[in-house]
Amino acid sequence: MTAPAGPLLEVDGVSVRFGALVAVNRVSLRVGRREIVAIIGPNGAGKTTLLNAVSGFYHPYEGTIAFEGRDRTHLAPPDVAALGIARTFQNVALFKGMSVLDNIMTGRLLKMSGSFLLEALYWGPARRQELEHRAFVERIIDFLEIQAIRKTPAGRLPYGLQKRVELARALAAEPKLLLLDEPMAGMNVEEKEDMCRFILDVNQEFGTTIALIEHDMGVVMDISDRVVVLDYGRKIGDGPPAEVRRDQAVLDAYLGVAHA
């Protein structure tokens, strides 16, 4: 690969405030290329807020966020998407009135170029473009094994499948960095296993870098190369799963500290 060295995503001393509440407090972290990084922490630790800052919904009060070595702290979400960052949401955010196919096709939006007149006539390049992207989307549908539901409206699907379709929609953008906010929340064991397999496959086959938030420690320890621990908006741990598991600060945050 000709990709330049250095981490893909660099978060440096980022704080996010809501009024007097400091949701994320001077957090720094790096996500290397092709890595799977898990962000964990108790409820309210600021994990989702951090993800929202990376994807451009919140703008940090201080600190910088760099992607591929370039500063992009103050970009809006569509510009972040254009850089090659895709994400899924904690509570599934599919387009419920659209079919699964249309949902995933929407994920290709930035790869499509538009000529209004040709699209109005559905003619020539516009038609060809639709079909090319359809073919690409079908590869993702095959990859995630959702062939049977491609024409179903997304809102009618069971929860586990919705999560999978949301992953498909994010993958359709061919992102360099994929942010997953609790991809396995509310799933049963089998669905979790499927999702783990898909995440690992995406990482290996497409070379996509993945940062995910997850509460299931078994999953986190299994699939991630590195674990970052947040608590009350601060970073309290960062390292390989085995190391983080033994870290006293992390144990205190999760299990509580005995008060003398």
Place this chain on the structure above:
Amino acid sequence: MIYREAGQFKTTYAADQAVFSIVQDRVAVAAAVVGAFVVPPLVASEYWLQAVLIPFLVYALAAIGLNLLTGYAGQLSLGTGGFMAVGAYSAFKLATAFPHLNVLVVFVLSGLVAAGVGLVFGIPSLRIKGFYLAVATLASQFFLVWLFNKVAWFTNYASSGTITAPDRTLFGVVITGPNSAPSARYLVALGLVAVFAVIAKNLVRGRIGRSWMAIRDRDIAAEIIGVRPLRTKLLAFGISSFYCGVAGAGLVFLYLGSAETLAFDISISFLVLFMVIIGGLGSILGSFLGAAFIVLMPIVLANAPHALGLRLPVALQKQIELMVFGGLIIFFLIVEPRGLARLWQITKEKLRLWPFPH
């Protein structure tokens, strides 16, 4: 048994993405379109053309326009009447200022003017949503109608304040104005509606339609995919207003012949909104069904007592008409909140299995 897709295999994505992917649908639609062009001009009486078919087509065009904005892009608008007025008055000004301009060009240009006005009034949609946006679009309704009333330039300083469609020809046939035959106006209206319905369908099934629906269904997720909310919403306002503008021009040039601003007051905005809701939000077919329902039902109701042999006082009959009409709207919305288009879809799904229940 008749409506069956067994044995029709789609072997390409192109076949799968076709608007009518089943042979029976293609045949039926082709027959309907050809029939619509050939049969009414030969058979229909002047009353049918003038009081039923032409208004149906004009309103269907307006309903498609509003459906693009409200049904697909999810932006509730009560400004339809205002945008139609912009189309009508621009068409009048253009047609009288440039008498040699082809009338179809006049229609398209007046649609473009309406689109420009729609863009301006669409700007608030970035900040406000839902019912609040509907109230904001009321501003366009009242402001535009007020403007056309106040500024005499728009009516060419006519003392009556009305605009009258001038005589204009297409291929040597008079198609607008007092000397035009209803059948000629019907064919022009049908041609316009057919072309713009196809364009609307192409837009909504492609990139633009998907970004509209994405904004409608989940705006935050749409943004993170790369949909730019302001640009997308404004495009919806612009195109929707274009359709409403052409429909407004058609209302005066092809249907009424002459009109005052009263023809574009708030009630027409509601009427078109009802068509869209009853027909089915987010459906081009629904726009036609809704327009047909709203245009035809009062006529059916007006003639029903006579057909049943009842002799009612005129005033009482008018009241009953309104009550039954309102009742029917409620009935249909309870039976199927997603409109007549959804009912049609369910019928087709049932038909695929008929005569078997499963």
